[in-house]
Every structure is written in structure tokens, then in C-alpha cells.
Amino acid sequence: MSAAPEPSPAASPAEPVHVSRNYLNASYTVRSWLLTVDHKRIAILYLLGVTLFFFLGGAAAVLFRLELMTPQADLVESETYNKLFTLHGIIMIFFFLVPAIPAVLGNFLVPIMIGARDLAFPKLNLMSWYLFMIGGVFTLWVTVAGGVDTGWTFYTPYSSTYSNTYVMATAVGIFITGFSSILTGLNFVVTVHKMRAPGMTWFRLPLFIWSHYATSLIMILGTPVLAITILLVALERGLGIGIFDPKLGGDPILFQHLFWFYSHPAVYIMVLPAMGVQSELVAAFSKNRVFGYRFVAYASIAIAVLGFLVWGHHMFVSGQSLFAGMVFSILSFLIAIPSAIKVFNWTATLHRGTVAFDTPLLYAIGFIGLFTIGGLTGLFLATMAVDVHVHDTYFVVAHFHYIMVGGTVMAYLGGIHYWWPKITGRLYPEGWARFSAVLVFVGFNLTFFPQFLLGYLGMPRRYHVYDAGFQVLNVMSSAGASILGVAYLFPMCYLLWSLKYGRSAPANPWGAVGLEWTTPSPPPTYNFVETPIVTWEAYEYPGSNPAEVAD
Amino acid sequence: MNTEFQLFPDAASTTARPVDQLYLSLVAFSAAMSIFVAALVIYLAIKYRRNNDVDRTQRPTHASTEITWMLLSLPVLVFIFIWGAKVCFFLLRSPDGAMPITVVPKQWMWKFQHANGRREIDTLHIPVGQPVRLTMVSQDVIHSFFVPAFRIKRDVLPGRYTDVWFEATEPGQYRLYCAEYCGTNHSRMVGKIVAMTPGDFAAWLSGASGDDEPPQVAGEKLFEQLQCASCHRAGGDAPARGPSLEQIYQRPQPLASGETVVADDAYLRESILRPAAKVVAGYQPIMPTYEGQISEEGVIQLLAYIKSLGSVEPAPPAAAGTPTGEATVPQGAGRLEDQR
Numbered sequence: 061m062s063a064a065p066e067p068s069p070a071a072s073p074a075e076p077v078h079v080s081r082n083y084l085n086a087s088y089t090v091r092s093w094l095l096t097v098d099h100k101r102i103a104i105l106y107l108l109g110v111t112l113f114f115f116l117g118g119a120a121a122v123l124f125r126l127e128l129m130t131p132q133a134d135l136v137e138s139e140t141y142n143k144l145f146t147l148h149g150i151i152m153i154f155f156f157l158v159p160a161i162p163a164v165l166g167n168f169l170v171p172i173m174i175g176a177r178d179l180a181f182p183k184l185n186l187m188s189w190y191l192f193m194i195g196g197v198f199t200l201w202v203t204v205a206g207g208v209d210t211g212w213t214f215y216t217p218y219s220s221t222y223s224n225t226y227v228m229a230t231a232v233g234i235f236i237t238g239f240s241s242i243l244t245g246l247n248f249v250v251t252v253h254k255m256r257a258p259g260m261t262w263f264r265l266p267l268f269i270w271s272h273y274a275t276s277l278i279m280i281l282g283t284p285v286l287a288i289t290i291l292l293v294a295l296e297r298g299l300g301i302g303i304f305d306p307k308l309g310g311d312p313i314l315f316q317h318l319f320w321f322y323s324h325p326a327v328y329i330m331v332l333p334a335m336g337v338q339s340e341l342v343a344a345f346s347k348n349r350v351f352g353y354r355f356v357a358y359a360s361i362a363i364a365v366l367g368f369l370v371w372g373h374h375m376f377v378s379g380q381s382l383f384a385g386m387v388f389s390i391l392s393f394l395i396a397i398p399s400a401i402k403v404f405n406w407t408a409t410l411h412r413g414t415v416a417f418d419t420p421l422l423y424a425i426g427f428i429g430l431f432t433i434g435g436l437t438g439l440f441l442a443t444m445a446v447d448v449h450v451h452d453t454y455f456v457v458a459h460f461h462y463i464m465v466g467g468t469v470m471a472y473l474g475g476i477h478y479w480w481p482k483i484t485g486r487l488y489p490e491g492w493a494r495f496s497a498v499l500v501f502v503g504f505n506l507t508f509f510p511q512f513l514l515g516y517l518g519m520p521r522r523y524h525v526y527d528a529g530f531q532v533l534n535v536m537s538s539a540g541a542s543i544l545g546v547a548y549l550f551p552m553c554y555l556l557w558s559l560k561y562g563r564s565a566p567a568n569p570w571g572a573v574g575l576e577w578t579t580p581s582p583p584p585t586y587n588f589v590e591t592p593i594v595t596w597e598a599y600e601y602p603g604s605n606p607a608e609v610a611d
Numbered sequence: 612m613n614t615e616f617q618l619f620p621d622a623a624s625t626t627a628r629p630v631d632q633l634y635l636s637l638v639a640f641s642a643a644m645s646i647f648v649a650a651l652v653i654y655l656a657i658k659y660r661r662n663n664d665v666d667r668t669q670r671p672t673h674a675s676t677e678i679t680w681m682l683l684s685l686p687v688l689v690f691i692f693i694w695g696a697k698v699c700f701f702l703l704r705s706p707d708g709a710m711p712i713t714v715v716p717k718q719w720m721w722k723f724q725h726a727n728g729r730r731e732i733d734t735l736h737i738p739v740g741q742p743v744r745l746t747m748v749s750q751d752v753i754h755s756f757f758v759p760a761f762r763i764k765r766d767v768l769p770g771r772y773t774d775v776w777f778e779a780t781e782p783g784q785y786r787l788y789c790a791e792y793c794g795t796n797h798s799r800m801v802g803k804i805v806a807m808t809p810g811d812f813a814a815w816l817s818g819a820s821g822d823d824e825p826p827q828v829a830g831e832k833l834f835e836q837l838q839c840a841s842c843h844r845a846g847g848d849a850p851a852r853g854p855s856l857e858q859i860y861q862r863p864q865p866l867a868s869g870e871t872v873v874a875d876d877a878y879l880r881e882s883i884l885r886p887a888a889k890v891v892a893g894y895q896p897i898m899p900t901y902e903g904q905i906s907e908e909g910v911i912q913l914l915a916y917i918k919s920l921g922s923v924e925p926a927p928p929a930a931a932g933t934p935t936g937e938a939t940v941p942q943g944a945g946r947l948e949d950q951r
């Protein structure tokens with residue numbers, strides 16, 4: 061029950077154990093970073109990579125939001141506009157949202173949270189970073205060399221026959237990066253199965269691990285389909301083999317089936333890890349066991365499985381039969397249930413907890429609000445009759461930004477703040493951090509809420525010029541985007557500042573439980589001085605709500 | 612026409628009302644849920660804040676609590692689904708007797724043709740109070756026919772017919788957008804729908820028709836020009852090299868492969884463009900392919916001509932003069948098969 065006898069993790073080696081050697085100061089050479097097989101250092105390498113891509117993808121958004129201040133074309137030509145939104149989508153999805161949480165926070169935390177010294181395949185882990193960077197830099201180079209204008213969705217036959225931009229080169233970049241995703245997924249699955257510390261049973265795992273496990277399954281099963289799809293487009297574009305273009309005897313809808321068979325589950329590659337972070341944040345800042353722990357864990361798996369069965373909801377107006385549409389519609393409604401379970405359980409975790417309003421909790425609360433709106437508007441899109449009207453309009457754009465930015469980016473930032481002391485051994489200025497968290501929330505809503513209205517009014521997405529009646533809402537959205545842009549720069553600044561000037565962090569600055577808080581900040585190269593033996597349940601805070609009763 | 616600032620779109624078709632009712636109910640439901648969640652989070656977070664002295668005794672969580680939530684959410688979801696499905700059936704199934712119009716867009720324009728042959732580009736005149744049914748096929752990439760004021764949208768695919776129907780309720784001009792990204796000038800692929808009273812529309816339709824011929828007339832000319840008749844002619848002394856086209860529309864055709872296929876639009880279209888794919892039993896696969904030699908409009912005209920030669924069962928009235936789209940074709944039947 062609640063008062064666990066002896067070593068309660070919260071009470072274990074708490075205050076600054078001054079281990080002089082840690083993973084950061086183990087060696088300072090460039091070589092020691094570029095050839096490292098330490099999962100923590102690889103996480104840092106990923107952090108640098110995804111941060112670079114985030115700001116590049118953001119820069120593209122700044123440009124087209126500026127362009128959209130007026131209905132006419134004034135800043136850029138249509139070709140450029142189309143390349144900008146394509147660049148934004150590709151970079152943000154494949155090079156930021158998909159890797160952000162798993163490859164940075166997951167890489168750093170999965171081994172530590174289960175009491176392991178590293179991931180199962182450390183060299184594979186390094187290789188996956190190289191694949192990621194090669195794919196990313198290649199894609200960037202393509203952009204500089206001329207760009208691509210198909211949208212991140214690459215719909216055929218536009219992409220396979222008609223576009224005369226660098227479709228193939230971009231696809232190669234994404235293809236390569238896909239393998240980094242697959243390798244990361246494999247690594248996590250094997251690690252969670254084989255490398256848990258003694259006593260760390262499946263139901264003692266933090267929910268962060270459960271959600272990363274579910275994510276890894278999707279990465280392993282879904283990403284190859286993306287690779288195959290890209291290959292097929294290449295065959296058609298390069299060799300003229302008819303697969304998607306009806307003029308060559310192909311079927312353009314086949315592409316959409318293949319593409320969404322990966323890309324809908326990919327939404328959960330982006331969201332499940334965020335849900336894992338969210339569970340950690342809510343538990344740590346209400347000093348309470350996550351309400352309905354097992355249900356949250358099972359919900360992750362349910363989402364991973366159901367996520368593969370709903371791709372057709374992207375094709376309600378594509379010429380899919382009415383009955384196929386109905387089946388995809390009802391399955392899409394069903395997938396709302398596991399997500400709703402999570403939202404209710406996070407909320408219920410606050411009940412009778414001890415709530416501390418530190419920065420990570422502000423992000424977590426923001427996440428609940430924005431993810432709820434994102435999820436509920438998903439119901440609109442699952443309802444075919446409404447989807448017919450709002451499909452391919454700004455309503456969809458707003459919806460997925462509430463999920464991807466309101467959900468994933470909020471959780472990512474919350475997680476970065478929560479584990480920053482652990483990762484760097486430094487504390488950041490709390491005042492600035494709280495201010496930025498609030499600013500992100502305000503800027504986000506101002507940017508994307510007007511887009512719901514624009515969508516129902518009928519403004520199609522990917523429009524460079526638009527009707528004058530849409531201008532007011534577009535100006536609001538652009539104004540919000542400028543606030544959001546600034547709000548994202550703040551953490552960048554004060555977190556960097558903290559590396560040099562921040563107070564050094566104790567092993568457990570938040571008084572949180574979890575194995576990562578039992579080891580010094582920053583952790584030693586092999587994470588633990590001794591392999592921990594786990595005798596406690598997950599989130600076993602003193603007086604926290606006990607494990608659920610099966611009845 | 613979306614030139615003034617609005618917060619809610621014009622509603623000008625019979626589908627707009629049911630869609631709006633469903634949408635607004637979802638908005639109300641979502642707003643209630645969001646406010647409930649937000650209020651609960653804020654209330655709990657403040658009540659149980661660190662330094663507040665409140666009772667924090669925990670009780671064990673029961674699995675039944677979670678299961679109750681799940682079971683409670685099910686009827687709500689099923690209710691929304693059924694309501695949505697009902698509206699959807701109305702939205703997607705065109706009523707009998709709808710006025711046929713063909714739409715053949717390409718990068719970046721909308722081309723329309725009325726049953727009497729009158730053509731338009733980027734503007735479509737229609738009568739109010741009369742269901743209109745568009746049969747659409749793209750000349751190049753995927754486009755999407757979207758009229759916000761009517762709450763309808765349908766993708767226009769290359770190589771396959773899709774259709775959409777609507778009934779305008781208010782005379783006026785409404786925006787037409789291409790909703791599927793289709794290249795450089797995607798955002799300029801806009802047009803307008805001019806809804807007129809039936810009297811005005813009849814006058815408009817008959818006036819200024821000029822040299823636009825009805826599709827079946829143009830189709831007959833094309834038929835002659837391509838010398839289709841040298842093989843597909845009933846009667847004559849020598850056995851014909853191709854099946855007769857008299858009354859072929861909607862007639863089941865036995866294939867050389869032993870299967871049977873109904874000679875619907877999709878089949879006829881395929882047999883013109885890729886004749887070798889499904890050869891009628893008893894004939895040699897000698898017909899040349901017309902892929903790339905006839906425009907989509909040409910194919911539609913040929914189909915109109917073939918239909919004018921009669922059909923076994925009375926074709927649905929909606930289909931007269933234009934191909935029927937996919938509502939009458941099972942899923943996939945209209946899809947192009949790989950050429951062997």
C-alpha cells in the first residue's frame with residue numbers, strides 16, 4: 061500500500077552526490093562525441109539536430125504567415141509559397157515531430173528509467189543518429205538547390221508525373237531518415253524487453269516507457285510502408301513504370317492508401333511519446349500515482365493497434381465508397397476512447413495530490429487543454445458528413461496543429477524543462493520559464509483558433525492567394541504566430557544561458573520518484589553506480605493513491 | 612462570394628442545413644467538454660496546490676470507474692456516428708432525376724458542359740430548386756470540387772469518374788474552390804457558381820448556345836472520325852471484328868476470360884482507352900489503344916453517343932447523356948486495372 065517500507069525511491073540517495081565523473085565531462089574531444097555509443101550523448105546529438113530542424117521549419121512558417129497577412133501575393137511567388145509550406149511540413153514532421161521526443165528524451169531516459177546501463181544496441185543507436193542527420197542534411201541541401209512543391213503528402217500523380225521540382229531527391233532524404241526511426245524503434249523494444257533492472261516488472265514501468273514501447277511498435281511496423289511507397293513513386297518517376305498515374309495504367313488512390321497507412325499511425329508516433337511525457341509530468345507535479353495506471357498503459361497499446369485501422373478517414377472525399385467510409389468513420393470514433401481515458405486520468409491524478417505550479421506542470425496543463433480541443437475536433441473530422449465540408453480546409457490545419465503543436469510540442473517543452481537539470485546538471489531561471497510557457501499557450505491559441513473558423517468558412521489549405529473576406533482571421537493567425545515564434549526563442553536563450561550561469565542541480569530537484577532521479581545530475585556514463593533493485597511500484601509517492609483494485 | 616468578413620459561411624443548398632445542424636451540435640458538445648475539462652483541471656490544481664491544507668487521503672482506484680467512463684462514452688460516440696451517417700447518405704447519394712453536367716478540370720481551370728452542349732469555363736450556371744449532378748474526371752492531376760456555401764466537396768480524379776450532387780436553394784453567386792493541392796496555381800483555381808431561378812436558367816441555357824453541340828452529337832462525329840464503325844457496326848455480310856454497340860449500355864458482357872462484366876461507364880471507358888484489358892468473348896484483342904489520343908471530354912462524348920444507341924434496361928434518368936459515376940458502381944469497379 062501507500063507507505064512503502066524502505067527504500068522509497070524519493071528518499072534514496074538524494075542530495076548532490078558529488079560524482080566528479082559524469083557522461084558530460086568524461087571526455088571533451090569532438091571525436092568522443094561523434095563516435096559516442098552512450099545513449100545520453102546520442103540524445104544530446106539528437107537534441108542539437110531536432111532543434112536545428114525545428115527553427116528551420118519554423119522559419120518557413122514565419123515566411124508564409126507573413127505572406128498570408130494579405131489576400132494577394134506580395135512577398136513571394138506561388139512557386140516559392142508552395143515550396144515553403146512543403147518544406148515546413150516535411151521538416152516539422154519527419155525531422156522534428158517524429159524524432160523529437162523518442163530520440164531526445166526517449167534516448168536519454170529509456171535506459172535510465174528501467175535501470176539499464178544503455179540501450180540494447182548502442183552502436184545501432186549511433187548509426188540511427190547518422191542516418192537521421194544524413195537524411196536531414198540531404199533534404200536541406202535539396203531545398204537550397206531548388207526545393208520541392210508537392211506538399212508533405214506527395215499526392216500522385218502530381219508528385220510522380222507533373223511536378224518538376226526535386227521530388228526524388230527529397231524522397232531519398234525521407235527514405236534514409238525512415239531507417240533511423242526503424243532502428244530507434246527496434247532498439248527500444250529490445251531494451252524494454254531484455255534490459256529491465258531486477259524487480260522492474262512491466263507494471264512497475266513508468267508510463268513514459270509504455271508509451272515509448274507502443275511508439276516503437278508503430279515505428280517498426282509502419283515506417284517500412286513509407287519506404288515502400290517512396291520506392292514505388294521513384295519507380296514511376298524514374299523508370300515510367302505505371303503504379304499511380306492513370307495515364308500509365310496506375311491508380312492515384314493506391315498512393316493515398318499506402319501513404320496514410322503510414323502517416324496516420326505516424327500521428328501516434330508523434331503523440332504517444334508526448335502522452336508518456338505528460339504522464340510523468342502530471343505525476344511528478346502532483347506527487348501522485350497516475351490515476352488508472354494500467355488503463356493508461358493499455359490505452360497506449362490500444363492506440364498503437366487501432367491507429368493502423370483508420371487511415372481511410374483521410375479519403376472520405378477521394379472517391380472511396382460510402383461503405384468503406386462508414387467503416388473508417390466508426391473506427392476513428394473508437395480511437396477517441398483510449399485518448400479520452402488518458403485525458404480523464406491525468407486530470408484525476410491531480411485529485412488529492414500535492415500540486416506544484418512549476419514550469420513543467422504549466423506545460424502539462426496546457427497540453428491537457430490543447431490536446432482536448434485537438435481530440436474533440438478530430439470527432440468532427442471522423443463524422444463524414446462534416447468532413448466532406450471541412451476536408452482540405454484550414455479546419456484540418458487547425459486540428460492537427462492542436463494535436464501536433466498543442467500536444468507534442470507542449471509535452472516536448474515540458475519534458476525538456478522537467479529533465480533539463482538531469483540532462484545538464486543545471487537549473488534554469490524559473491520566472492522566465494513560466495512566462496514563456498504562458499506565452500506559448502497564448503500565442504498558440506491566437507495562431508490556430510482562428511483557423512477553425514477559416515476552415516468552416518471554406519478557406520482551402522495550401523492557398524497562396526485567398527478571398528478578401530478571409531483576411532481578418534488570417535491577420536489574427538499571423539499575429540499569434542509572431543507571438544508563438546518569440547515564445548519559442550525564449551527557452552532557447554535561457555536554457556543556453558543556464559548551461560553556464562545556472563545553479564547546479566541536485567540529483568532530485570523536484571522531489572520526484574523514478575529511477576532517473578536516484579542517480580546524480582548529470583548521470584555517470586553508465587547511469588548507475590550499482591544496478592538498482594526495484595522493490596517499489598511506479599509513482600510511489602508517500603501517501604499517493606494506491607494501485608487500482610481489479611473488481 | 613467571400614469578399615466581406617464573416618464568421619459563418621452562407622448556406623445556399625439543401626445539404627447546408629443538416630450539415631450545419633450536425634456541426635453546431637458538435638461545436639456545442641465540444642465546447643461543453645472542453646470547458647468541463649478545463650474547469651476541472653483548474654479547480655483540482657488550485658484546490659490541491661502545495662501549501663493548501665486539505666484532506667489528501669487517497670482511496671484505491673477501482674477498475675470499474677475506468678470501465679464506466681468507457682461505457683458512458685460509447686453511446687455518445689455511436690449517437691454522433693449514426694447522426695453523421697444519416698446526413699452522409701443524404702449528402703452523397705444523388706436523387707433520381709438530377710440534372711446532369713460534366714466537369715473536366717485541368718491545371719488550373721474548371722471546364723463544364725451542360726447536357727444540351729453548352730460549355731462554360733470557371734463559372735457554372737445552375738437553377739435553384741433542382742438537384743444537379745456533376746460527373747467529373749480530371750485531365751491531369753487530382754483536383755477537388757468544393758463549394759463552401761453548398762457544404763459539398765468531391766475529389767476529381769484522373770482516369771476515373773466521380774460524382775457529386777447538390778440542390779441550390781437561393782439564387783446568387785457562390786465561390787467554387789479547388790480544394791486538393793494541384794500545383795503552382797492551385798490557389799487561383801477558383802470559380803463561381805451562379806444559381807438562378809428556373810426561368811432565368813432556362814433562358815440562359817437556350818440563349819447563346821452557338822456552336823456547342825450536345826455531347827452525343829459530338830460523340831457521333833468523333834465515332835465517325837476515328838472510324839470506330841469499321842469494326843463496331845451491326846449487320847453487314849462479314850462477321851464484325853468488334854461487338855456491336857447497339858443497346859450495349861448496361862448490358863452484361865461475357866469476357867474471353869470467362870468472367871462477365873456489365874458495360875457501364877467505367878467498362879466502356881476502359882475499353883476505349885485500354886481495349887486489351889477485358890476483351891469480350893469471341894473477339895480477338897485487335898483494337899488499338901486510344902490512350903492519349905482522345906481527351907477526357909472526347910471519351911465522355913463517345914460514351915454519350917454509345918448510350919444514345921440505347922440500353923438494355925432503362926438507364927437511370929440521371930444518367931441520360933452523361934456517364935454515371937461511382938454511386939452506381941461498386942467500389943473499385945471504376946478503378947483502372949493494370950494493363951497486361
Ligand SMILES: [Cu+2]
Nearest residue numbers: 324371373374
Ligand atoms: Cu488520420
Ligand SMILES: [Cu+2]
Nearest residue numbers: 754789793800
Ligand atoms: Cu486544382
